Amino acid sequence: MSVAKFKQIAKTIEARIESGEYPKGFKLPTHRVLADELNTTPATVAKAYQLLVDKKRVESFVGRGTFVCAPSRLSDVIQPADDETDFNFSILQPCLSQNLSPLRDAMMNAADHLSCHLMGYTENSGHESHRLAAVTWAKKFGLTGGNVNNTLLTNGAQHGLSLLIHTLTEPGDTIAVEALTYPGIMAIAQAAGRHVVGVKFDEQGMCPDDLQQVITQHQPKLVIVVPSHQNPTGITMPSVRRDAIATVIERNNIWLIEDDIYGFLNPDPIAAISNRIPLHSFHISGLSKALSPALRCGFLKVPESHIAVLQATIRANIWLSSPLNYIAATQLIESGEAFELAENQREIACKRQQIARDILSHDGNESGFQIWWPLPQQWQQERFVMEAKNQGLIVSSGRYFNANGDDPKHIRLSLMAINSEQRLQKGLKLLRDLARSDVSSVIPF
Incomplete structure (x- = not known):
């Protein structure tokens, strides 16, 4: 059986999927029916179908047949x-259920502290006191170098991740991520027309050698890493591995997005990768996982070279995150209750x-x-x-x-x-x- 034959059949099927002839959820012809149409054997069609299963273009179910996959959502x-x-x-x-009462009290207290100043527009990405609270939060869990100037506020970490991808890359660019990664990253990349390539990992997280190989082969514009309690695997990078990743990033002069939204789960703080390469890295943290998704408080620590452009992007995108949420968050952080x-x-x-x-x-x-x-x-x-x-x-x-x-x-x-x-x-x-x-x-x- 010709290897080129089954691959060509797979390409034909993919072309039909792309054209809409085979829409999502469509049941593909049986092996024999398609073999007769394409003048080949059922075994060759079966191998083409398996190739498409491996590529996540179709799904096969014993007794039911083979179906076109819907896009991951x-x-x-x-x-x-x-x-x-x-x-x-x-x-x-x-x-x-454990956080509801304290958060309810914080929101009620926040309403009592509203003023004309806090209810109006402000420069940068939010009020200085709120950015200072963000610095305090991130520092507690291993980030150094943050201050009220290089720390920006977003509507949660996901919003911050989207802002960075759109700012640091162009449509058609490649982004390197862990081979198993949070689908929200892939959803942003797909919607923005960016390509994603996975980097192998082991029990200590992303592998530096494979990262270097991916950079050499695919030339990604940035690398995204979840260093603590990685989603979905739960792996936490030890300090030695973080050093190695930082070395690869710096050597290749590319950007790193360090999404450390789960850093608070470490029994002891682990120094952020961004501490080692502050000129090449963007650090994300926030309160959605630690306190509540409803607070929508995300914190970005960015290189000085990108402060102005990201402030302008935030202003054009949402102007500023809700001060009401940040009043409550700031009170919780300043009191230590957070x-x-x-x-x-x-x-x-x-x-x-x-x-x-x-x-x-x-x-x-x-x-x-x-x-x-x-x-x-x-x-x-x-x-x-x-x-x-x-x-x-x-x-x-x-x-x-x-x-x-x-x-x-x-x-x-x-x-x-x-x-x-x-x-x-x-x-x-x-x-x-x-x-x-x-x-x-x-x-x-």
Whole structure:
């Protein structure tokens, strides 16, 4: 069988997908039907289909056929539960039942401190006192060199990430990320017309040697790294690996975006990569994971060379983030209560990781919000996700985290969105039992 033949068939199918002849969700012809059309053999078509499965262009289901994949969407990864009886393992957020009362009080106190000055427009990206609070927050968890001039305020870390990608790159540029990465990064890149290439990683995070190889081969304009409790794997880079990544970035004179939104989960602060290469790096932190997504408080520490352009971009984009949110956040940071709430979330995460280890017999991370759970061999990811949802268990398929289109055979489980430990235990036991079950016994193919 000619290797060129099945690859050419795969290209023909891809062309039909791109033209709309085969729209998303479309069931492809059987191997024999397409083989007759293209004057080849069913085995050659089968190999072409497998190539497209590997590239995440199509999905094959035993007994059902092969279907065109829909584009990966954040809504496929982060799914709202249909009702309160569902067990939502898909959303990475703090355990809000623990933070609700302090946050409610902070918002009420913020309203009492409103003034004409705070309710009006301001220069830069927000008021100086709020930027100073952002400096205090980031410094607590390992960032040095921040000040009220080089620290900018955004509507959450995701907004900050989007601003940086649009500012530092052009359509058609390449961005290097961890081979398994947060789908929000890929969603921004896709919407902006940027290409994403994955860098291999090991138990210590992104591999410096492979990063150098990717830079040499693909010439990315920037590199994005999540150094602490990486999403989805939960890996935290030790200091030695952070030094090595900084060396590669500096040697190649490219930009680094360090998304350290989970830095508060480290038992002890770890020095940021940005500390080592302040002229080449942009550091992101914020309060969404530690306190609440509703606060929408993101903090950017940027090189002096980009302060003015990013201030102008923020002004053109949103003018400034809501001062009301930042009044509440500043009060919580200045009083120290924000750090107490963050530590409480870390302690909850530690306890829930232990619960998951006991029930799933899986070695997770000591204090992360999630586990990267390998599925038994008999399960295909989408089948498991579908059957889990039928049982009221909302989980995130590992395929949405793949930058290079590989199949990780994992799902990501958030341990924090379910508010009570009792319900968490019940949901984990249901997942365990489903994973152990025979596929044919739960899916009627």
